[in-house]
Amino acid sequence: MSMQSITLGHYIPGNSLLHQLDPRVKLISLFILIVALFLIKTFNGFFFYIFFIGALFISSRLPWKYFFRGLKPVLFIVLFTLILHFLFTKGGEVYWRLGALTVEEMGVFMGTFMTLRLILLVVTTLLITLTTSPVAFADGIEHLLRPLRPLGVPGYEIAMMMTIALRFIPTLMEESDKIRKAQMARGADFETGNIFRRARNMIPLLVPLFVSAFRRADDLAVAMEARCYRGGEQRTKMRELKAHFLDYVGIFTVSGICLAIFFTGI
């Protein structure tokens, strides 16, 4: 639970084109791109898609290693998919045979296809999450949920909860790091023993962490009430979301790509 691990899927500040786009545009684009990814039927389609994503990636000037780091957690699923398809999807020419096991043309095709789709799915999502600050994200979600308000979807409250939760992740990480060290200084052992022993040994860390989380929640509630906070209607914002020319260009480009994939059938 070190501080290093929080960079995963974390916002990397910058001022590239992607950083500047409206979060609503990015959320909608992400949705459209994911749809497009599932519409793709041929490898040509993937080349077209990779070309587009690659251009965005280069323009975003994000370091390569963040993508590899982001891909690490899904590596297992990707390999699993690849192996399953290679071994069990049948059809076409037989490339390789060992007893009852065969690797056939269809399997190789589907395996590579699905793997590429999975990887691109993660890379596209990373491209958006790495260039959008969590606060902007929450703002965007709130805005997009606004039309659902009459149906009883509490968009504003959801966004507020997201913002608060995100805001307190680093604080609680820091807190847990501090408590862990304080207990280690009293000879606590978090590293050795079997799973039950280890779970028991976590008590000196978890109890103070919960106590402090509740204390913080209380303090925050009092601080918000002291400022006469009441959410929802008629609340103005410090940063109003405003779509600019580039945002429209972005939405049109992405929609265009999706439609092109759909109608050309690549």
Add this chain to the structure above:
Amino acid sequence: MLIEARNLSYEYMPGTPFQVEALKNITLGIEKGSFVGIIGETGSGKSTFVQHFNGLLKPTSGQLLVNGKDIWSHSIDLRALRTKIALLFQFPEHQLFEETVFKDVAFGPRNSGLKGKELAGRVRMGLEMMGLDYEIYRDRSPFTLSGGEKRRVAMAGILAMSPEVIILDEPTAGMDPLGRQNFLEQIERLHREENLTVILVTHNMEEIACLADKLFVFSRGKIVLQGSPGDVFASAEQIREIGLDVPSLTRLLQELKKKGKNIRTDLFTAEEAAAEILCRLGGRDRL
């Protein structure tokens, strides 16, 4: 030399855009039985530095030696080391977790293998050192105590390990003046009577000036001044430059000296300073 740092550097989150060099090439030594003050502005690296003493942080480069041995060489048992070199973090009351005061204070000594009578003896000792009555407090829940009591219980938990060195990170932050004074008197007594080595991290100059026999001043991850309180506070200009101040007594004495009075400026208790002022300026030599 009991604790020694050699060219010690430490970086937070190396290899990310959030990388910060917290400590730069620090070399210092702390002798057994001394009372050392570590002062510096907020974010100067002083808290980060003391966490190296018991192996909670591993230096990015350089060495930390205890009794002449590098603590990161594999022959050292860090858990055993931590019971000898105890560290009390800022706001230690936040680390309490047990159902009773007894259990919480016993956590440290139990981790070093103590049981039964010996353990109870240690708990009693720890609580009594902090001026808490064993019979009254042992069965109470730490969460029902007042802020000041919680802090003393946390401190008792550290003392119950009977350490040789005790590192205190801003131990009096948020305490009222009387509580502060009592707390420091306890520490001072332990230092004097039990020959406990004390390392006190603070940015309260008044507090440290009359307690410590050696001061290290940190600024931006480096040691900028070191020596006895008298030597360090003599460089008042430099101290102010890094955002700290000299004790108000020292300022008074230094102002008097500037006015041409022949007066000592290295006195840090009100009594001594008053005596010096009376002696030098008494009667015939008025301001």
